[in-house]
Amino acid sequence: MRRTAGVWALTAALFGLTEGVRPAAAQATVEKIVGGPYAVNVGPRSATVVWLVQKGEAALGTEPGKMEKSAPILHAESITFGGLRQGATYYYQSFPGDAGKGSFKTPPAGPAQFQFVVYGDTRTRHDVHRTVIEGILKHANPDFVMQTGDLVADGADTSLWPIFFDIERELLRKTAFFSALGNHEANAKNYFDFLDARSHYSFNWGTAHFAVIDSDIENVPGTVAEKDAFWQEQTRWLDADLRDSQNMDLRFVMAHHPPETAVKRRQGENKQMTALEPIFEKYRVSAGFFGHDHNYQHYLKNGVHYFTTGGGGAPLYDVDTPPANITVKVASTENFVIVNVDGKKAHVEARKPDGSLLDAAELGN
Ligand SMILES: [Fe+2]
Structure with a gap:
């Protein structure tokens, strides 16, 4: 542990403070690890291990010397390992001690x-x-x-990320993490920095292809025309990505906003996502995974399975109006979805946190 005078100097410069009115919050300049380690961007040849470091706190108020709120100053440390083998398990040491140990697998x-x-x-x-x-x-x-998506309630609020990573700690240190951008991330730089993230990307794992897109057009910076241009460019990217993955046995898409919903007050809200359904059908997408609605929903429409699994902790929403003809299962409950892939086939199980089975499906030819 070491103290950093620089953080205090920066805080003082930002808020016009002197040592005489140094707030209690800003005194805590001890550097500590508040998240991770976790593995991101895991591919056949390389992977990045990240951990989150807090270097003191910054404070803010409307009167000199009267600090009304404070927030941790965070940055991500990371190391990218190259030259990896496919289908291998790697054990790593990120920072010293048992807390810095973790593992991940590379795709077979x-x-x-x-x-x-x-x-x-x-x-x-x-x-x-x-x-x-x-x-x-x-x-x-x-x-x-x-x-x-919607990992935290406000992506720009640095106080929330250590809570997220504390809760996810034992899971994320033993597996690889892939995420989609939610509206509550608000396109914050923290999301991209802490997860070494991109807005949209794809990867292969065994026989399956995964495409992840950013459905949060509202928080894309710029004018309406610029947001629209972003969506058009991403749609072109998705079209080409799925077209080029036709040799894979299974194709999965993930985005935050669902194209279909049983939440009456939200029906028709995500038109940009519903408009992608013909692309999913054309390129034989096996299943789409979505969030945003805090419940579990499963639809089967023209051969494509649509799963909404937004039951990770946010307040539950009703599933009051299941869409006719396509609904397989809806439930207003916390949940997670386990997918077991075996060559050309995949078995999907939706479970409540206590492990009880909510729903099951078979995908693939
Ligand atoms: Fe959301």
Whole structure:
């Protein structure tokens, strides 16, 4: 542990403070690790391990010397490992001590069995979020996890990220993490910095292809025309990405906003996502995974399964108006989804945090 005078100097410069009115909050300049380690961008040849470091706190008020709020000053430390082998388990030491130890698997090439877990909307009710993570740890053993977005209630609020990573700690140190950008991340730089994230990306794992997109057009910076241009460019990217993955046995898409919903007050809200359905059908997407609605929903429409798994901790929403003809299962409950892939097929199980089965489906030819 070392003290850094620089942080205090920066805080004082920012808020016009002197040593005489130094607020209690700003005195805590001890550097400590408040998140991680976790593995992101895990591919066949490389992976990045990240951990989050707090270097003191900054404070703010409307009168000199009267600090009304404070927030931790955070930055991510990371190391990218290259030259990895496919289908291998790697054990790493990020920072000193047992707390810095973790592991992840690299994707296998070709037919193989593997498991991933999808969950999301972990914001707001931290105790419930914790039960969902404990449920995943107890009832699944994923090669990687996929988070459908809204990790935290406000991506720009640095006080929330250490809470998120504390709750997810034991899960994320033993698997790889992939996420989609939720509206509550608010396109904050923290999300991109802490997760070494991109707005949209794709990857292959064994026989399956995964495309992840940013459905949060509202928080894309710029004018309406610029937001629209972002969506058009991303849609072109998705079209080409799925077209080029036709040799894979399974195709999965993940985004935060669902194209279909049983939440009456939200029906018709995500038109940009509903408009993508013909692309999903054309390129034989096996399943889409979404969040945003805090419940569980499963639809089957023109051969494509749509799963909403937004039951990671955020306040539950009713499933009062299931869409006709396409609804397989809806339930207003916390949940996570386990997908076991075996070559050309995948078995999906939606479970409550206590492990009880909500729904099951078979995907693939
Ligand atoms: Fe959301």
